[in-house]
Amino acid sequence: MNTPQPSERRGTWLLATLVTVVVLSLHVVIAPSSAAARTESAAVPGACVQGTLPHGALSMICVPASGWNGDLMVWAHGYVAFNEPLGFYHLALGDLSLPTFAQSLGFAFATTSYRQNGLAIIEGVDDIVELIAAFPASSGQAASHIYLIGASEGGIVATLFAERKADLITGALALCGPIGDFTGQIDYVGDFRVLFDYFFPMVLPGPPTQIPPELISGWDSVYVPRIRSALAADPNAAYLLIRTARAAIEPGSSPSIESTTLGVLWYSVFGTNDAAAKLGGNPYGNVGRWYSGSTNDLLLNLNVKRVARSPGTLTALAPYQTSGRPGVPLVTLHTTGDPIIPYWHEKLYAIKSGGSVPEIAVGRYGHCSFTPGEVVGAFGLLQQMIAARP
Numbered sequence: 001m002n003t004p005q006p007s008e009r010r011g012t013w014l015l016a017t018l019v020t021v022v023v024l025s026l027h028v029v030i031a032p033s034s035a036a037a038r039t040e041s042a043a044v045p046g047a048c049v050q051g052t053l054p055h056g057a058l059s060m061i062c063v064p065a066s067g068w069n070g071d072l073m074v075w076a077h078g079y080v081a082f083n084e085p086l087g088f089y090h091l092a093l094g095d096l097s098l099p100t101f102a103q104s105l106g107f108a109f110a111t112t113s114y115r116q117n118g119l120a121i122i123e124g125v126d127d128i129v130e131l132i133a134a135f136p137a138s139s140g141q142a143a144s145h146i147y148l149i150g151a152s153e154g155g156i157v158a159t160l161f162a163e164r165k166a167d168l169i170t171g172a173l174a175l176c177g178p179i180g181d182f183t184g185q186i187d188y189v190g191d192f193r194v195l196f197d198y199f200f201p202m203v204l205p206g207p208p209t210q211i212p213p214e215l216i217s218g219w220d221s222v223y224v225p226r227i228r229s230a231l232a233a234d235p236n237a238a239y240l241l242i243r244t245a246r247a248a249i250e251p252g253s254s255p256s257i258e259s260t261t262l263g264v265l266w267y268s269v270f271g272t273n274d275a276a277a278k279l280g281g282n283p284y285g286n287v288g289r290w291y292s293g294s295t296n297d298l299l300l301n302l303n304v305k306r307v308a309r310s311p312g313t314l315t316a317l318a319p320y321q322t323s324g325r326p327g328v329p330l331v332t333l334h335t336t337g338d339p340i341i342p343y344w345h346e347k348l349y350a351i352k353s354g355g356s357v358p359e360i361a362v363g364r365y366g367h368c369s370f371t372p373g374e375v376v377g378a379f380g381l382l383q384q385m386i387a388a389r390p
Contacts, residue, residue, distance in 0.1 A: 043067030072143035076150030082118035166327025180348025190284030281310025324352025337365035
């Protein structure tokens with residue numbers, strides 16, 4: 001199985017030091033950064049004010065009722081299906097409410113729905129620009145330091161922001177984002193779907209690049225049970241699917257095969273049509289790609305569904321590609337066994353950045369499956385990097 005190993009990481013920061021980083025960071029995070037600092041115990045969360053940004057995104061801004069340290073945490077949320085209402089998503093870190101937790105440490109907190117759901121990366125960057133501009137009207141003053149934190153789709157939003165809008169923030173923390181190669185991420189999801197259809201024909205309706213309405217509307221009630229039954233009926237085919245797709249599972253865990261399969265296929269079902277509409281055509285292609293890891297790779301490659309990208313979509317995808325040149329301190333955090341946004345994104349970003357961006361690898365299965373301490377530790381490392389700048 002091709003699950004990345006915990007030892008795979010970049011830079012001089014070793015995973016073995018993470019506990020130490022967490023301990024140090026708790027002091028760094030709590031320590032107020034303004035001259036007129038107050039202690040963390042004095043920070044009392046205040047009311048959150050909601051509004052609408054110039055291009056239609058919803059905003060939420062929360063300033064401590066007392067004990068504000070003058071700094072702002074901005075949250076960039078992850079992927080939300082195109083057919084969900086605009087709202088404030090992914091606002092919990094384990095059992096912790098992010099707005100409450102940030103304020104209890106003395107930080108103001110702000111987030112946006114983005115102006116649209118589904119593929120919203122470029123729009124997310126622009127909406128966070130508008131969110132930061134709107135902050136002083138709610139707080140009564142500009143923030144002394146602004147820290148942008150994003151997860152999953154928000155992870156690439158935070159990374160692109162650090163690369164393209166560095167003058168607006170102090171630093172960024174990107175969690176489990178597709179920051180290495182966005183086109184590669186689209187191909188990963190597309191490959192998983194065509195391979196699933198090869199090993200489990202007739203389970204899902206429609207072509208992989210044109211998702212029929214009945215698959216979307218019946219996903220939970222009809223097709224999730226159908227997928228589960230198919231996997232259980234042929235565990236060898238399920239294993240070969242994971243191996244040929246190069247998808248992460250938890251070693252020795254059959255439930256993780258089901259979890260990975262349902263997770264990646266969800267993104268295929270709910271993301272494919274939306275991405276095609278926004279990018280001007282189908283962005284996925286596998287013409288000429290050789291798949292390996294089955295019991296008969298020749299038969300697999302002769303019979304797997306082949307798809308060509310629509311003309312112009314690689315050009316449309318160019319703005320979604322990171323450069324590896326952030327203009328402010330950036331830290332990334334990723335689980336090595338991420339089945340949705342694979343860990344290889346970190347390797348590719350390290351190549352782009354020349355190893356200048358510290359990456360914390362967490363040896364665990366799951367997408368964005370971090371503990372609060374691991375996220376706090378990564379944030380503490382970011383603050384130490386900022387403090388060390390000339």
